[in-house]
Amino acid sequence: MERFGTLSFGHYGPLGGGRTLSAGDSMKQAIELAQGMDELGVDGTYFRVHHFARQQASPMPLLAAIAATTKRIEVGTGVIDMRYENPLALAEEAAAVDLISDGRLALGVSRGSPETVLRGYEAFGYTGSTDPRGADLARDHFATFLRAIDGEGFAERDPHSPFGGGTGLQAVEPQSPGLRSRVWWGAGNSESARWAGTVGVNLMSSTLLTEASGQPFDELQAQQIETFRTAWRDAGHAGKPRVSVSRSIFPITTAEEHMYFGGRQDGDQIGVIDGMRSTFGKTYAAEPDVLVEQLLQDAAIRSADTLMLTIPSQLGVAFNLRVVECFARYVAPALGWVGTRV
Known part of the structure; x- marks a missing residue:
């Protein structure tokens, strides 16, 4: 494990006991938490993206705010649902955030996860999908997005324009050098991971796989990672791609943490999500020394770099910062992480 960071679902709304977390509070707390983690030397802060829900839906303003108020932490998404995106507008926004952050963007995109609505992307104006889950739409949008950030022209220049004129096709602006190397695809199964390797983008793998072979989740995910890397090599791409996995991990060092997470540790689960038989990864919640022993046995964590x-x-900034600091001090070094500030 070369890097670690946090993945936030960005939930807001009623908290119980008459308390409510507003959307504004959620975003401002995310900025404050990222600033604290930047000081600790944590490597990244990443956000889930969900539409028609009380969660982060339009992450670029948030990522830009974090990028402008931090120095080294990677800012990213895990993942943006490409079914909902205008690929040229996303290319402009991604380049802007990448430039503001001096190349610290980790843009995770994919088909997206199950939603609270049916074919919500059609309400955004994106119709014509022949797939019940819109996978074809997501990949079409993604292909256009990659062409845009690679500098391909899309609109015919006006030779009579008072703003420069010329002939040929004009690319969107701004362009950010190296942005392509900071794009990730969120894969839920081996076929999607193989496709990402062939295309030549990094891989994000979550705590859910839309596969169920009877194998433990970490082994199934490690195989997915190997499938991705093999496809990358077979396609002849240069360099070494990055691979991330996400986990629910809670070091328990205080009574409060035990109250929230004690007894939460469970095994892998098999279920059906979005109509597909799927494997759900376990939650890790224990004292730091126990966590180290357990995580060292996780095949996918051993294989991934992030x-x-x-x-x-x-639960707020102070609580989450304490959890992250505890992980950085007592767990991460045993997994191979070398921190500079903690």
Whole structure:
């Protein structure tokens, strides 16, 4: 494990006991938490994206705010649902955030996860999909997005324009050098991972796989990672791609943490999500020395270079910063992480 960071679902709304977390509070707390983690030397802060839900839906303003107020932490998404995106507008926004952050963007995109609505992307104006889950739409949008960030022209220049004129096709602006190397695809199964390797983008793998072979989740995910890397090599891409996995991991060092997470540790689960038989990864919650022993046995964590910790953002900045600092001090070094500030 070379890097670790946090993955936030960005939930807001009623908290119980008459308390409510507003959308504004959620975003401002995310910025404050990222600033604290930047000081600790944590490597990344990443956000889930969900539409028609009380969660982060339009992450670029948030990522830009974090990028502008931090120095080294990677800012990213895990993942943006490409079914909902205008690929040229996303290319402009991604380049802008990448430039503001001096190349610290980790843009995770994919088909997206199950939603609270039916074919919500059609309400955004994106119709014509022949797939019941819109996978064809997501990949078409993604292909256009990659062409845009690679500098391909899309609109015919006006030779009579008072703003420069010329002939040929004009690319979107701004362009950010190296942005392509900071794009990730969120794969839920081996076929999707193989496709990402062939295309030549990094791989994000979550705590859910839409596969169920009877194997433990970590072994199934490790195989997915190997499938991705093999496809990358077979396609002849240069360099070494990055791979991230996410986990629910809670070091228990205080009575409060035990109250929230004690007894939460469970095994892998098999279920059906979005109509597909799927494998859900376990939750790790224990004292730091126990966590180290357990995580060292996790085949996918051993294979990936980046680990994303899912955090309970509703519990506030101070609580989450303490959980992250505890992981950085007592767990991460045993997994291979070398921190510079903690």
